[in-house]
Amino acid sequence: xxxxxxxxxxxxxxxxxxxxxxxxxxxxxxxxxxxxxxxxxxxxxxxxxxxxxxxxxxxxxxxxxxxxxxxxxxxxxxxxxxxxxxxxxxxxxxxxxxxxxxxxxxxxxxxxxxxxxxxxxxxxxxxxxxxxxxxxxxxxxxxxxxxxxxxxxxxxxxxxxxxxxxxxxxxxxxxxxxxxxxxxxxxxxxxxxxxxxxxxxxxxxxxxxxxxxxxxxxxxxxxxxxxxxxxxxxxxxxxxxxxxxxxxxxxxxxxxxxxxxxxxxxxxxxxxxxxxxxxxxxxxxxxxxxxxxxxxxxxxxxxxx
Numbered sequence: 001x002x003x004x005x006x007x008x009x010x011x012x013x014x015x016x017x018x019x020x021x022x023x024x025x026x027x028x029x030x031x032x033x034x035x036x037x038x039x040x041x042x043x044x045x046x047x048x049x050x051x052x053x054x055x056x057x058x059x060x061x062x063x064x065x066x067x068x069x070x071x072x073x074x075x076x077x078x079x080x081x082x083x084x085x086x087x088x089x090x091x092x093x094x095x096x097x098x099x100x101x102x103x104x105x106x107x108x109x110x111x112x113x114x115x116x117x118x119x120x121x122x123x124x125x126x127x128x129x130x131x132x133x134x135x136x137x138x139x140x141x142x143x144x145x146x147x148x149x150x151x152x153x154x155x156x157x158x159x160x161x162x163x164x165x166x167x168x169x170x171x172x173x174x175x176x177x178x179x180x181x182x183x184x185x186x187x188x189x190x191x192x193x194x195x196x197x198x199x200x201x202x203x204x205x206x207x208x209x210x211x212x213x214x215x216x217x218x219x220x221x222x223x224x225x226x227x228x229x230x231x232x233x234x235x236x237x238x239x240x241x242x243x244x245x246x247x248x249x250x251x252x253x254x255x256x257x258x259x260x261x262x263x264x265x266x267x268x269x270x271x272x273x274x275x276x277x278x279x280x281x282x283x284x285x286x287x288x289x290x291x292x293x294x295x296x297x298x299x300x301x302x303x304x305x
Contacts, residue, residue, distance in 0.1 A: 016058055017053060017054055017056070017058060020053075020058075020064040020068070021049075021050055021053055021068065023064075024064065024065050024068050024069075025046070026302040026303065026304045027065070027069070027140075027304055027305070028046055028049060028068055028069070028072045029042055029043070029046060029301075029302070029303070030115070030303040030304055030305065031069060031072050031073065031076065031135065031136070031140065032045040032046060032049075032072055032075075032076045032079075033099070033115070033303065034114060034115060034120070034123070034135045034139060035073070035076040035077070035080055035123075035131055035132055035135055036076055036079060036080055036083055037096035037097065037120045037123070037124065038083065038096070038097045039097045039099060039296055039301060040097065040292070040295075041079050041083055042076075044079065045072060045075045045076050045079050046072070048075045049068065049071045049072045049075055052071050052075075053067075053068060053071060066142075066146050069136070069140070069142065069146070069150065070146070070149055070150040073132055073136065073150040073151065074150065074151075074152075076132070077128055077129070077132055077151070080128045080131070080132075081128055084128070090217070090218075091216075091217060091218025091224075092214070092215065092216055092217070092218065092222055092223075092224040093213050093214060093215050093222075093223070093224065093225070093226070094215060095117070095121070095213060095214075095215035095286050095288050095293075096117055096120040096121065096256075097288075097293040097296070098117065098255045098256060098260070098272045098274060098288050098293065098294070098297055099115070099255065099256055099296065099297075099301040099303065100253060100254065100255060100296070100297050100298070100299060100300050100301060101115070101254050101255065101256060101257050101300060101301060101303060102254065102300050102302070103254055105254065105257040105303060106180045106183075106254055106257050106258065106259075107180070108257075108305065109177065110139070110305075111139070111257060111303065111304070111305050112180075112256075112257030112258060113173075113174075113177070113257070114135075114138075114139040115256045115257050115303055116256050116257055116258050116274075116276075117255070117256050117258075117274040117276070117284075117286045118173075118174060118274075118276035118284055118286075119169075119173060120256070121284075121286075122169055122172045122173055123135070123169070125168070125172065126165055126168060126169070129151055129153070129161060130161055130164065130165040130168070131165070132147075132150070132151050133147055133151060133158055133161045133162050133165055134162065134165035134166065134169060136150060137158075137162045137166075138162075138165075138166065138169075139305065140305055144158050144159055144162070147162075174276060174277065174278050174283075175278050175279065176278070176279065178277045180259075182277065182280070183258050183259045183277060184252075184259045186205065186259070186275065186277050186280075186282060187252060187259035187260060187261060187275065188252065188259075189201075189205055190202070190205055190261070190273075190275070190282065191250045191252060191261055193205065194237065194248075194250060195250060197238065199234055199235070199238050202234040202237065202238070203230050203231060203234045205281065205282050206230035206233055206234060206281060206282050207230065207278065207279075207281040207282060207283045208229065208230050209228060209229065209283070210228070210229065210230050210233050210281075210282055210283055210284065210285065211226050211227070211228050211233075211283070211284050211285070212226065212227040212228075212233045212236065212237075212284075212285040212286075212287065213226055213284070213285070213286050213287070214287045214288075214289065215286075215287070215288045215289060215290050215293065216289045216290055217289075217290030217291075217292060217293070219289075219290055219291055219292075220271075220289040220290060220291065221289070222287065222289050222290075223236070233285065247265075247266075248263055248264065248265055248270070249263070249264045249267075250262075250263055251263075251264065255272060255274050255297075256274065257303070258274065258275075260272060260273060260274040260275070261273040262297060269294055269297060269298070270289065271287050271288060271289040271294075272287070272288045272294065272297055273285065273286070273287050274286045274288075
């Protein structure tokens with residue numbers, strides 16, 4: 001369960017501190033979200049960042065962007081450790097909170113990959129400091145000195161952490177880059193098989209070792225363990241549709257920079273389906289049903305580098 005959160009307060013738009021914060025707010029949110037996988041927690045981190053930024057003597061700040069990134073990183077690291085403890089008692093599988101994103105995010109291939117559900121799950125396998133270093137270096141291209149200040153390590157230590165994290169992620173990320181067109185074609189074909197009940201067509205889209213993960217948060221019914229294998233996943237999806245109350249509709253959208261589906265039952269959002277694609281086949285299906293994680297899916301969330 002996430003803690004109560006509010007967007008970071010902006011008391012006076014004419015104030016120089018507020019102006020600087022507003023300019024970099026979307027970047028700061030993206031840094032926090034990529035470290036945490038939770039928009040709710042990222043907003044809490046932004047609030048804490050604002051409170052600390054408002055106390056800073058701006059005359060002593062040479063680079064507001066770097067200074068703000070340093071603050072948000074430190075706050076996200078503290079929140080990440082708390083979040084990890086919460087995940088230990090989470091009911092079922094924990095998945096990142098899906099974000100409705102604008103089409104221009106998909107055009108930035110590196111940004112789209114970095115916020116994708118598949119990549120966020122890979123980042124979950126890193127330790128807190130490794131995750132921070134990887135995100136700041138590989139996604140936002142910060143220098144080692146800047147990262148060292150943000151994470152409280154020496155420059156050489158950061159270089160070593162970055163090397164280990166890069167190798168760790170490279171072994172687990174999608175094998176080849178997936179173009180927006182390929183992703184769109186896959187989600188369109190997936191939607192058609194669900195709408196028509198074409199079981200064999202669904203199986204043909206799935207890799208033999210495809211993994212389905214579901215997140216109901218203990219509030220909504222979802223698979224509590226990974227389902228592995230094309231036939232098992234296809235049968236589960238086919239069997240699940242008739243049990244839904246009312247006729248489901250499948251809306252193609254951009255979620256976390258990639259094509260995805262919002263599934264509605266009688267007009268109400270029931271779940272979000274995102275996927276990972278390798279070599280033209282779906283290797284990962286991520287179905288989020290936890291209502292807390294769907295509260296933002298009705299409006300676009302700006303993410304940027």
